[in-house]
Amino acid sequence: MEMPYFQSKDMLSKDFPFKIIRHTNMELKQPLHVHEYVQIAYVLGGVCNHQLRGKSLMVSRGDIFIILPGIEHSLSAIEDKPFEIVLLDFMPFLVREELKPFAETLQPFFQQSRQEDAAALHQPWLHIDNSKQPLVEQLLQDIQDELEHREAGYEYSVRTSLIKLLILIDREYRRLWRKPASRPALADQHPIDEVKRYVYNNYSQDIPLEHGALIANMAPAYFSHMFKKETGQTFIDFMNEVRIERAMELIRRDSHTITQIGFQVGFHHLSHFIRTFKKRTGITPTEYKKTFGHNP
Numbered sequence: 001m002e003m004p005y006f007q008s009k010d011m012l013s014k015d016f017p018f019k020i021i022r023h024t025n026m027e028l029k030q031p032l033h034v035h036e037y038v039q040i041a042y043v044l045g046g047v048c049n050h051q052l053r054g055k056s057l058m059v060s061r062g063d064i065f066i067i068l069p070g071i072e073h074s075l076s077a078i079e080d081k082p083f084e085i086v087l088l089d090f091m092p093f094l095v096r097e098e099l100k101p102f103a104e105t106l107q108p109f110f111q112q113s114r115q116e117d118a119a120a121l122h123q124p125w126l127h128i129d130n131s132k133q134p135l136v137e138q139l140l141q142d143i144q145d146e147l148e149h150r151e152a153g154y155e156y157s158v159r160t161s162l163i164k165l166l167i168l169i170d171r172e173y174r175r176l177w178r179k180p181a182s183r184p185a186l187a188d189q190h191p192i193d194e195v196k197r198y199v200y201n202n203y204s205q206d207i208p209l210e211h212g213a214l215i216a217n218m219a220p221a222y223f224s225h226m227f228k229k230e231t232g233q234t235f236i237d238f239m240n241e242v243r244i245e246r247a248m249e250l251i252r253r254d255s256h257t258i259t260q261i262g263f264q265v266g267f268h269h270l271s272h273f274i275r276t277f278k279k280r281t282g283i284t285p286t287e288y289k290k291t292f293g294h295n296p
Contacts, residue, residue, distance in 0.1 A: 004033040030074040046083030191216035
């Protein structure tokens with residue numbers, strides 16, 4: 001069966017080739033397909049599966065992708081779990097001029113002759129941390145509002161929000177992947193250290209092992225082996241250790257309830273938080289609070 005190929009003439013307006021789509025269908029199951037245009041995918045909530053470049057990733061809130069023309073990918077629900085994802089479809093020429101200052105980072109994505117270079121240089125996946133997520137989501141809402149009302153100048157407003165979004169993505173790429181010229185290239189850095197730093201910065205988020213593997217540029221099974229070899233812990237044990245250390249700090253401050261602290265450090269269920277905390281410290285969070293919590 002021939003892979004679907006979506007062309008701009010069929011999917012986008014000729015006058016202003018830009019479209020925004022929101023998917024919330026728990027039965028969504030796209031076939032592998034390719035586009036003639038660029039697509040940015042951002043997960044607003046829940047979890048879904050993104051098949052991209054032969055990798056199957058479980059993605060959640062804050063994950064964002066730039067999908068180049070001709071790249072095979074598909075989105076699908078996971079066992080009827082709820083999710084919401086926003087897709088921006090547009091032709092590269094809409095932003096090409098404005099991105100000239102980003103010749104080494106963003107611009108290759110939007111130049112036909114350099115898209116292969118961009119695909120080789122950049123990971124297609126990026127996680128936007130908690131502090132930046134509201135900015136991304138506001139830009140997406142601004143774009144949707146403009147396209148719904150289509151008042152005079154809406155095209156310019158949409159392009160402006162899109163460029164702001166791309167600049168934010170560029171800065172996150174630089175922060176995570178690119179290093180100043182005075183430091184060694186990322187390839188010379190220890191990839192496990194990159195993953196550990198990412199966990200320290202994003203411990204409140206869901207971070208599947210596949211995400212750690214992607215940051216380290218390793219296959220998941222090999223990454224799991226190397227992470228334990230380098231740290232003496234599994235990836236999950238390390239992440240839980242970081243979360244529990246942060247929880248202990250918050251409990252000592254005595255400014256939140258045990259339930260609030262559990263959710264704040266990344267546990268979705270109180271029972272899981274209590275069980276993990278006791279395994280790590282030997283006592284429950286409540287017992288720890290009685291012993292070490294702040295007493296006026």
